[in-house]
Amino acid sequence: MSELKLIDENGRRSDNRGIDDLRQIKITVGVVKNADGSAFIEFGKNKIIVAVYGPREVHPKHMALPDRCVLRCRYHMSPFSTDTRKNPAPSRREVEISKVIRESLEPSLILSDYPRAVIDVFVEVLQADGGSRCAGIAAASVALADAGINMRDLVSACAAGRLGDKIVLDINDLEDKEGDADMPVAYLSNMEQITLLQLDGKLSSSQFSECLNKAIDGCKLVYEIQKEALMKKYFGNETELKEEI
Amino acid sequence: MQEIKKRYVIPGDKIVEGDYKPLMNVVRSGNYLISTRVGIAEAGKDGVKVIPLSGVYIPRVNDLVIGKVIDRSSLSWDVDINSCFFAHLPAQDVFGRDFSPARDDMGRQLSIGDLIIARIVSFDRTRDPMLTVQDKDLGKIPYGEFIKISPTRVPRLIGKRGSMIQTIEQATQTRVIIGQNGIVVVTGRDVDGLSLAVKAIKMVEEESHTSNLTQKVKTLLNVHDPIEEDQSKNTTVSYNGGSAVSSTPEQAANAQQQQQQQQQHPQQQPEPQSPASAVSSTPEQAANAQQQQQQQQQHPQQQPEPQSPASAVSSTPEQAANAQQQQPQPEPQNPSTSAIRNNNEKSENNLSDSLNNIDQKEQKQELENEDA
Numbered sequence: 001m002s003e004l005k006l007i008d009e010n011g012r013r014s015d016n017r018g019i020d021d022l023r024q025i026k027i028t029v030g031v032v033k034n035a036d037g038s039a040f041i042e043f044g045k046n047k048i049i050v051a052v053y054g055p056r057e058v059h060p061k062h063m064a065l066p067d068r069c070v071l072r073c074r075y076h077m078s079p080f081s082t083d084t085r086k087n088p089a090p091s092r093r094e095v096e097i098s099k100v101i102r103e104s105l106e107p108s109l110i111l112s113d114y115p116r117a118v119i120d121v122f123v124e125v126l127q128a129d130g131g132s133r134c135a136g137i138a139a140a141s142v143a144l145a146d147a148g149i150n151m152r153d154l155v156s157a158c159a160a161g162r163l164g165d166k167i168v169l170d171i172n173d174l175e176d177k178e179g180d181a182d183m184p185v186a187y188l189s190n191m192e193q194i195t196l197l198q199l200d201g202k203l204s205s206s207q208f209s210e211c212l213n214k215a216i217d218g219c220k221l222v223y224e225i226q227k228e229a230l231m232k233k234y235f236g237n238e239t240e241l242k243e244e245i
Numbered sequence: 246m247q248e249i250k251k252r253y254v255i256p257g258d259k260i261v262e263g264d265y266k267p268l269m270n271v272v273r274s275g276n277y278l279i280s281t282r283v284g285i286a287e288a289g290k291d292g293v294k295v296i297p298l299s300g301v302y303i304p305r306v307n308d309l310v311i312g313k314v315i316d317r318s319s320l321s322w323d324v325d326i327n328s329c330f331f332a333h334l335p336a337q338d339v340f341g342r343d344f345s346p347a348r349d350d351m352g353r354q355l356s357i358g359d360l361i362i363a364r365i366v367s368f369d370r371t372r373d374p375m376l377t378v379q380d381k382d383l384g385k386i387p388y389g390e391f392i393k394i395s396p397t398r399v400p401r402l403i404g405k406r407g408s409m410i411q412t413i414e415q416a417t418q419t420r421v422i423i424g425q426n427g428i429v430v431v432t433g434r435d436v437d438g439l440s441l442a443v444k445a446i447k448m449v450e451e452e453s454h455t456s457n458l459t460q461k462v463k464t465l466l467n468v469h470d471p472i473e474e475d476q477s478k479n480t481t482v483s484y485n486g487g488s489a490v491s492s493t494p495e496q497a498a499n500a501q502q503q504q505q506q507q508q509q510h511p512q513q514q515p516e517p518q519s520p521a522s523a524v525s526s527t528p529e530q531a532a533n534a535q536q537q538q539q540q541q542q543q544h545p546q547q548q549p550e551p552q553s554p555a556s557a558v559s560s561t562p563e564q565a566a567n568a569q570q571q572q573p574q575p576e577p578q579n580p581s582t583s584a585i586r587n588n589n590e591k592s593e594n595n596l597s598d599s600l601n602n603i604d605q606k607e608q609k610q611e612l613e614n615e616d617a
Contacts (some may be wrong), residue, residue, distance in 0.1 A: 088248070110281060152272065191274065234298050235253045236454075
């Protein structure tokens with residue numbers, strides 16, 4: 001049923017993408033003036049703004065850790081971000097996604113450089129269309145780099161999934177709801193390490209491998225866009241440093 | 246070891262492979278050195294480092310910082326130094342060792358909201374930074390235009406050998422106090438000059454990564470000087486991570502060049518003293534001050550800003566006399582104005598001997614030219 005609905009006979013998906021196509025991605029860095037670092041990402045129809053504050057003093061003080069920095073993440077969907085109004089109070093899903101975003105970002109950060117401090121990451125979803133956690137992670141990583149936090153690598157994120165017997169890249173909202181499996185992956189492209197791996201649905205062993213590899217390939221594409229966005233903010237159109245003699 | 250060209254990096258970028266020493270903002274991952282910040286990677290004899298283009302201020306011992314008093318307890322003030330840690334200024338540092346909370350009124354010396362320039366005396370991972378205002382010209386900043394810039398832009402604002410800040414100060418007839426923590430205070434009497442200086446500082450912050458910035462600032466400030474243009478070519482990439490204080494022998498040489506320029510272009514109205522020469526510690530510098538007096542006499546149309554008392558800090562009696570002559574109506578007391586520049590004093594003293602001969606020759610030539 002889902003195959004007929006979500007992939008046509010020409011192999012095109014509901015939004016006319018091929019099975020290995022990402023949605024259109026655009027990242028803008030430094031959009032929140034008062035934040036230490038920020039980024040705005042458009043991941044298909046997802047529109048997410050991320051602001052990073054810190055490292056700064058921890059309040060309440062008892063939360064401070066003597067040997068490293070505390071990372072706090074808040075994923076929040078605006079009431080107008082979905083088709084029907086969403087209650088602005090944090091839901092179970094938002095609390096959980098806040099946690100997984102934090103855990104996916106933590107391995108990339110060198111938190112021991114900032115003892116007794118805190119870094120706050122606010123992920124605000126303005127418009128949601130499936131895959132918002134992946135988009136949020138990608139934007140948050142760019143915002144952290146913009147804030148000048150010491151990082152080992154940028155975290156890129158992308159989902160892959162199964163529609164019938166086809167493994168497809170970058171699941172949208174419809175495919176998330178009607179599809180057979182959804183696997184969000186966050187990945188450190190240079191270090192080649194996975195920081196987030198979730199799976200909602202059923203996959204065979206071979207499908208799992210294919211899905212994971214596809215998601216990692218997607219993360220690598222997202223990484224290039226993240227890199228380009230950062231380079232554009234800090235170095236403009238210059239790709240190489242020109243030294244005048 | 247292979248030569249590494251300076252290049253732009255973002256976190257995670259592999260800078261170089263091999264047995265290099267990781268210095269600033271670089272970590273080792275396997276056989277590679279990778280960047281941890283957005284910035285410019287460069288390798289020297291010591292190792293590989295990345296000069297960051299963003300980030301908050303992390304305190305370091307001996308840094309000069311400008312902070313705002315935000316709270317006080319019975320024994321110390323808490324100072325916001327634009328960092329993730331609040332700094333503490335002990336009351337004993339201000340009142341002396343016989344400070345008594347019962348006898349002395351802390352509010353009389355510093356109130357909440359006051360701006361101070363102070364030096365960090367101690368800081369480590371386990372304790373908040375401790376400040377002192379005991380050194381010369383540290384203490385309360387009574388007035389000025391407050392600007393906050395990114396701490397990573399401070400070396401760029403100062404420029405190589407203080408070239409950028411000297412340009413701004415001279416063109417706008419203002420004095421600029423720069424804290425390593427990214428807080429800048431501009432003082433001056435001319436309102437237009439103040440606003441222009443603020444504009445120039447903000448421009449430096451926004452376009453700090455671009456090349457030929459000194460020239461852009463000069464264009465903004467309407468400074469056109471072929472000699473300085475030549476100098477600016479050497480200051481295109483000045484993210485040297487250096488301190489807010491320019492303390493090299495070239496600074497003294499710069500000051501002399503500027504004096505020459507003043508003589509060659511009397512229509513310009515520069516400040517009476519460049520930052521490098523503001524603190525005079527050698528007989529030659531005293532002679533410089535005399536030369537400036539002569540210039541003023543020769544060009545009465547020039548109306549330079551009177552020196553603030555802090556800028557007239559002189560280590561010789563002659564200098565003090567000169568400064569007094571130059572300053573019939575001094576500005577209100579500003580003990581902190583030359584604090585950053587005074588940091589040069591020690592290094593200038595050390596270097597002054599080697600520069601003496603050169604200075605004397607050049608000054609003789611200048612005097613001969615004037616006579617001619």
